[in-house]
Amino acid sequence: MNRIIIGGLVITAFAFTACTKKKLDTDIKKASYAIGQQIGGNLKQQNIDFDADALAQALKDASQGKNEMSKEDMQAAMMKLQEMAMKKQQEAADANAKKGKEFLEKNKSEANVKTTASGLQYIVEKEGTGASPSKDDTVKVHYKGTLTNGEQFDSSYDRGQPAEFPVGGVIPGWTEALQLMKVGGKAKLFIPPELAYGPSGRPGIPPNSVLVFEVELIDIVKAAKAKK
Incomplete structure (x- = not known):
């Protein structure tokens, strides 16, 4: 935690x-x-x-x-708070893991959903016509990320500017999915927690959350060019 x-x-x-x-x-x-x-x-x-x-x-x-309060009492209170927070997080992680498995099990039979060996699920919304990135490439993308209940936690669209990052420098679900896409393509990703942030979660992302992303691969920037 x-x-x-x-x-x-x-x-x-x-x-x-x-x-x-x-x-x-x-x-x-x-x-x-x-x-x-x-x-x-x-x-x-x-x-x-x-x-x-x-x-x-x-x-x-x-x-x-x-x-x-004495210093000893304050220290004991903070330790107790830490214990309660850890217990609360573990309970939330367990509950989310169960809900996530149920969601993915149902989702894999939905129309046009493909599932990879890792458990990543995705829908190709638009086939690209360009090249597919490698793990060593840097890509430019637009994306929106939500939880399975539709609650949004991030969006490059809202910021009005595409994001640029190395394919191998993001969560495993993204790394795998980007290499399946072509420039100009759009996809919807359903990423299991083990391919995302797992039991630790992130601000705005509860532990063991399945993440849903709408991704648009705009361009590929080769690593060699990025260093110039």
């Missing part, structure tokens, strides 16, 4: 106070609110359970040089 990173944000958050809703009518209040958003967003992104009131009180106490 990714290590829980809280300290840096908390240390800089002394101006954040446990209070009822206030008007953000001064620079200090606005900055304090921004810091609180960073802390809360960081914890949410890491899927960490916490009590917002207790956290806000701790920030206020720390800014005044007070502490309701």
Whole structure:
């Protein structure tokens, strides 16, 4: 599991106070609110359970040089939090692995779905007319990535610019799929977790998630040319 990173944000958050809703009518209040958003967003992104009131009180106490817990108690509490987070992640990973297998088992019989020996599933939406990349090539692609429930976690289309990366420098499912495509082609990929991010997951991608990508192979940039 990714290590829980809280300290840096908390240390800089002394101006954040446990209070009822206030008007953000001064620079200090606005900055304090921004810091609180960073802390809360960081914890949410890491899927960490916490009590917002207790956290806000701790920030206020720390800014005044007070502490309701001993160092030993705080260390024990953080270890317990780590244990709970690991257990929660493992439970989510197990549940997602089961749902993923069920999804892929059903999906492989859908129209036009092809399955490779590795377990990668894909649909050719448009046959390309150019060359197919090798593992040593760098490619330019447009893509959109979602979970099986349709929730989007990434999109080069939204950024308005194609992505460029080495075929051998991405997740195994991508590396395999790109070599099956030709320039100008489009495909829809269904990537099992073992060919993606596995039980560790990523921000926005729960552990053991099946990933769905719409991929458009725009061009191939040979490695030798990329170094010039």
